Amino acid sequence: MASTSLLQRVKARAPGKQERREWLQGYLFASPFIIGFFVFTVYPILYALYLAFHSWDLLSAPRFVGFDNIVRLLTEPNAKLSLYNTAFYTLFAVPIQIVISFVLALALSQKLRFRVLYRAGFYMPIIVPLVASAVVWQRVFHPEYGILNETLGWFGIPPQAWLFERDLAKPAFIFMSFWMIGRQMVIFIAGLGNIPESLLEAASIDGAGPLRRLWTVVVPLMTPLILFNTVVAVINSFQIFIPALIMTEGGPENATLFSVLYIYRQGFEFFNMGYAAALAWELFVLVIGFTIAQFYLSQRWVYYEN
Numbered sequence: 001m002a003s004t005s006l007l008q009r010v011k012a013r014a015p016g017k018q019e020r021r022e023w024l025q026g027y028l029f030a031s032p033f034i035i036g037f038f039v040f041t042v043y044p045i046l047y048a049l050y051l052a053f054h055s056w057d058l059l060s061a062p063r064f065v066g067f068d069n070i071v072r073l074l075t076e077p078n079a080k081l082s083l084y085n086t087a088f089y090t091l092f093a094v095p096i097q098i099v100i101s102f103v104l105a106l107a108l109s110q111k112l113r114f115r116v117l118y119r120a121g122f123y124m125p126i127i128v129p130l131v132a133s134a135v136v137w138q139r140v141f142h143p144e145y146g147i148l149n150e151t152l153g154w155f156g157i158p159p160q161a162w163l164f165e166r167d168l169a170k171p172a173f174i175f176m177s178f179w180m181i182g183r184q185m186v187i188f189i190a191g192l193g194n195i196p197e198s199l200l201e202a203a204s205i206d207g208a209g210p211l212r213r214l215w216t217v218v219v220p221l222m223t224p225l226i227l228f229n230t231v232v233a234v235i236n237s238f239q240i241f242i243p244a245l246i247m248t249e250g251g252p253e254n255a256t257l258f259s260v261l262y263i264y265r266q267g268f269e270f271f272n273m274g275y276a277a278a279l280a281w282e283l284f285v286l287v288i289g290f291t292i293a294q295f296y297l298s299q300r301w302v303y304y305e306n
Contacts, residue, residue: 051277069278082262090237101181105188123182134246169255
């Protein structure tokens with residue numbers, strides 16, 4: 001009797017012909033994405049893992065070298081320097097981006113004239129191609145004709161060779177990164193619009209001023225979005241590539257030799273594709289590690305209403 005009832009329950013849970021047809025149709029419509037994901041994402045990732053243990057110059061067949069590429073990326077000075085440059089850029093650029101975008105979101109959530117135009121103006125740089133932005137900023141940082149040096153000259157500050165001095169190159173890239181805060185600003189604006197007015201009114205009745213309401217009501221409710229923007233900004237900052245390639249080619253003195261640029265050089269300039277694959281996997285592991293660490297640490301400060 002027990003086996004009979006079990007068989008009946010299994011048959012009851014088994015999908016019918018109509019349900020199987022719906023599943024087939026769903027997978028059929030999703031097949032372009034599924035095939036593209038496996039062909040253009042999963043396969044390259046696994047092949048890069050395979051190449052990480054081989055030496056390949058794109059012409060001859062890959063040659064197995066064991067852990068030589070791993071040892072090289074852990075000992076080569078330029079590999080360490082590229083990670084340092086990327087970490088330096090991330091450490092200073094991301095927190096300032098979050099603060100500026102949050103302040104802008106607060107300002108543009110107020111009842112201002114032409115508020116929509118201001119929002120559109122700050123978001124517009126997001127849709128500009130990175131190559132075009134890099135060319136424009138290269139002109140902005142020009143030591144003789146750049147608008148930045150002309151502006152600093154109004155305050156008596158002499159012209160600076162921003163992209164030609166080792167100590168100024170990375171700060172210049174950090175400053176340029178503020179050009180792309182529109183995406184974070186829009187996300188913060190959407191979050192600010194969802195804060196219940198009743199909470200702000202209750203805080204006002206209890207005697208809380210604007211700064212107190214901001215710190216005790218607005219910021220806690222915005223912490224999930226702060227975490228989201230921080231995680232995305234960290235991932236994007238680790239992938240900085242096009243501006244460094246176009247504006248400085250990694251100079252001066254490798255001051256802007258970021259990780260992705262170094263991977264590109266090893267793979268497509270020096271044809272060390274196996275070593276480039278090992279570097280790419282190193283960067284992948286670091287990004288995943290930082291992302292997991294951010295989610296783990298967020299348990300202490302991110303507030304979820306539910």
